[in-house]
Amino acid sequence: MRKGCYDPRERIKDMDIDGVDAQVTFPTLPGLAGAAFIEIQDRPYALALMRAYNDWLVDEWQAADPERIISAGILPLWDLSAAAEELRRIYERGMKCISLPSHPNSLGVAPFGDPSWEPLWDAMEETGVPAEIHIVSGKADVSFLQDAAGSPAEVFVCMAPSSNMQIVANLLFSGILHAHPKLKFISAESGIGWLPYFLERADYTHRKHQFWTGTKIDVTPSDLFRQSIYANFISDK
Structure with missing residues (x-):
């Protein structure tokens, strides 16, 4: 194992x-x-683990170069008011982003469109x-990527990015980005x-089906995407 896997100063050298x-x-x-910690039923213990992990990121990992090593903090999503409090705490300590699950319901957490998320959005x-949403995060159900006969492992690797399509669609159509235009994902x-x-389909869906869906937005989904959502490419070659 390369030292850059566990020593942040060596990590900087590898990045160079x-x-x-x-x-x-x-x-x-x-x-x-933070899915593993969220599943711990002893909530005070789970919160202590999360705070210790976030503090370690600030004090030891990203301290090597906070401009080049950016840490994604984790939050106690079982209590979204406490999650908002922890976000403010780690922000004051210098953390620049958080990690949210692509499938919050798989962790027993309400979907993003639920009003209980309002303290965190605020x-x-x-x-x-901003919130980073990694593919197949939480306890994402990826069974749809593997048929009953058993698909090659490459099928999962190839199709895993599609797991984020659903959560992006939820963000666009839930009304969250309309109500909170400063949010970034x-x-x-x-x-x-x-x-x-995807965005062509989202706009088509809004344009053609808003009359019966009870839509929560009055602008095109692609406009909301450009306002609030980013995505990263894997390779530039």
């Missing part, structure tokens, strides 16, 4: 070799979006901290090749 200006560190031991707007590791078709 690879020509990487900056990186975002996603949680591994706690699970993407805190994100207040601080300007990043679709992480999902690539960008799917976006032209």
Whole structure:
């Protein structure tokens, strides 16, 4: 194992070799979006673990170069008021983004469109901290990527980015971005090749079906996407 996997100063050296200006560190031991900690039923213990992990990111990991090593904090999503409080705390400590699950309901958390998320949306707007949503995060149900006969592993790897299409659609049609125009989300590791078709389909859906869906938005989904959502490409070659 390269030292850059666990020593942030060695990590900077590896980034220099690879020509990487900056990186975002996603949680591994706690699970993407802190899923492993969220599932712990002893809530005070789980919160203590989250706070310790976030503090370690600030004090040890990103301290090597906070401009080049950017950490994604994790939040106690079982209590969204407490999550908002933790967001404000880590923002004051210098953290620049948070990690949210692509499938919150898989962790027993309300979907993004639920009013219970309002404290966190308010805190994100207040601080300007964006949320990274990594593909197949939380306890995402990826069974649709593997047929009953058993697909090759490459099928999962190939199709995993499609898991973020649903959560992006939820963000666009839930009314969240309409009500909170300062929110920023990043679709992480999902690539960008799917976006032209997806946004065309989203606009078509809004234009043709808004008369019976009880739509919560009065602008095109693609406008909301450009306002509030980013996505990253995997390779520039």
